[in-house]
């Protein structure tokens with residue numbers, strides 16, 4: 001099926017699967033099998049030698065997983081994709097494939113807590129060092145580049161402060177020095193942002209979040225050039241083996257079909273909530289991309305379709321006040337993760353970023369008062385009513 005000119009909303013549903021090849025099954029079948037039988041010994045030999053296309057063993061490739069990978073590659077505008085058992089598996093498979101001992105990584109300031117942990121591990125075990133960079137200007141990045149720098153790792157919007165990094169700017173500097181750019185696109189999904197189209201080399205996802213979208217699966221995706229992804233498939237995916245199960249791949253395929261519809265609603269709801277929070281007397285600061293009052297508004301206009309489903313905010317008060325506020329919520333669930341149908345709220349300083357040393361955390365802009373809200377698909381009026389009642393009960397203390 002020639003899909004190239006079809007629109008995103010159509011591709012999420014149809015790309016990468018032909019029902020005619022699967023007994024007419026409308027939904028991608030779940031190939032729940034560990035291994036694949038060969039017709040003859042010679043065929044087995046040919047498949048292992050790579051002379052014949054075909055499935056061998058599900059750690060190497062599986063038809064349900066392949067359908068997901070084809071779809072994700074297309075949606076991100078990349079040549080090839082691989083699926084993993086978690087977002088961190090995707091991040092580590094990509095970073096291990098890109099680096100060797102004594103290399104250097106430049107990383108956006110304020111990354112996902114476990115990505116931070118992985119960089120510490122790299123340092124300790126392989127002397128792969130890293131520098132964090134706010135990436136607000138070319139000079140800041142340029143100053144950190146060394147002969148051993150092999151990779152610039154970017155999260156944008158940055159978790160949980162929602163600061164943006166100008167991908168075009170990062171790519172320009174990286175290209176001048178022959179450095180690869182890896183972008184964690186979890187917060188946006190390809191519906192809102194396509195880093196590869198700005199010249200970035202690899203996109204990684206925690207597909208646990210918006211790609212799956214229903215809070216029922218932990219998974220990861222990496223997308224890049226055919227050559228690089230082939231290398232990852234042959235090495236860090238095959239030999240470390242952090243693969244996704246066929247059933248989880250199927251859940252993501254199902255989730256993907258409604259990605260644009262869900263994202264539209266997530267973004268509308270989040271923008272409405274962000275604006276309401278801004279007006280609340282107990283809310284000190286609101287962090288939301290696509291905010292015309294913010295200095296990075298032009299970046300968001302350039303690289304993001306809408307502002308996304310996440311809003312962070314600081315309330316006036318102590319850490320105990322924040323916890324009291326969270327405990328008073330009735331509809332909104334206290335949970336890490338994001339991108340689910342349910343609105344989720346968490347306290348980065350004691351939850352997602354608890355592993356980050358306090359001083360580093362403060363430098364990332366994560367105060368004890370900062371709260372991150374993943375705005376779900378409920379009616380915004382109900383989400384707001386819950387936030388508002390929990391905030392009001394604080395003010396009468």
Ligand SMILES: *Cc1c(COP(=O)(O)O)cnc(C)c1O
Nearest residue numbers: 086087088112184186206208219
């Ligand atoms: C959740 C998350 C990850 C890690 O993904 P898992 O699926 O939990 O392993 C990485 N990056 C970002 C931005 C995330 O939100």
